Amino acid sequence: MAEAPKILVVLTSHATLGDTGRPTGFYLSELAHPYAVFTSQGFSVTLASPSGGAAPLDPSSVEAAATDPISQSFFDDNKSLWESTAPLEAFLGHSDDFAALFYPGGHGPMFDLAVDPVSQALIGEFAAKGKVVAAVCHGPAVFVGVKGDGGESFLAGKRVTGLSNAEEVEVGLDKAVPFLLEDRLIELVGPDGRYEKAEGNWEEKVVVDGKLITGQNPASAKGVAEAIAQAAWGA
Template sequence: MNILMVVTSHDKLGDTGEKTGFWLEELAAPYYVFRDAGAKVTIASPRGGMPPVDPKSNLPENETEATLRFKSDQAAQDDLAHSTRLREVSVNDYDAIFLPGGHGPLWDLAVDMDCITLIGAFAKADKPVGAVCHAPATLGDVKGKDNDFMVKGKRVTGFTNAEEEAVGLTDVVPFLLEDRLKERGAQFRHGGNWAPYVEVDGTLVTGQNPASSAPAAEALLKVLAAR
């Protein structure tokens, strides 16, 4: 199995003067779910090279077994530091795509045409597409086989309006993920704040929040196995 993981290159949290990026747990946990299952994992980002890690995801209170393992794993660190430039990636080289969240994707991946086109190519090839937390924002403008929005009529989840309000960023983010997906015709579903929750609809797998990152990756592997 060859699995592509796409992370943000954006590091500014709106006009707050604070930094953002990808959420480390949402990269690390799926990375090891895939690696431990025998998959080859490639990390890509819009700019290539070292993507920005959300500094809050590196705080002690947000450390997990997966993040600690990732930070002490030189091979994983090299994979991250030398992320492939997104425009150089071909759908033909991978069996599935998985996008970790963090707030960064709301500013770049959600509107990045290389990302939107690539996800669409995976969808049209019936290859699994996975996204967790804020990364389902990348699905909003993707067109499916019928040239309608990919998420229209699909069961999806992602970081909820309630969770965004709880972290105090409702008025900072460029749009609310839950609202955007509903506007595109998705059947948005969710669990409680911060609780693991995953939706699988065909080859589309989405997770609600950081706690959902490993379960979403496991669900994507099941979709792959069923193919």
């Protein structure tokens, strides 16, 4: 049997929600459910973040997971994973070691990974080598500053999803974020691409466009991981 591919998971290092004073970070279920999928299929998972060390976990996502046994079990048993992440820049030039690059959401990525040059370079490196690149919920914010070979947006002409404006408004944080993700994605995919979303808020929506895989919201995290696993085995 072939050796299972490795997956690099990148978490935010940003811990404060704009000027609200509220804590933020990555969203628990958007790491827990993909991790369960990956490990159940024998994948090796490595966690990184821009600053390395402990990645901030959004406490509201822990509260939201009170009735989610997968997230609860992950939280109880795997704290060392997000409390000891590797510095992101250590992986530049090492995309050949991995079959996929995955970004969970939470509001944190909107503030740091959306503008992080190391993350942007890493995404470009993975994409150039035909590797799977994926994100869920606010995670697709990591793509907004990534450029293609000709200087155009990495997202130009692609099908993509991410947290909708209506969902951001529903949680009352549309004024706290630096930009509305749906609006920015629509702008960047351009006339030849398409932003897609579920019919209702918080319903699962996974979009696969070649090796680019995106999910709309927390309910989409498992589906994104399953799509990553399927694509990674063929990488």
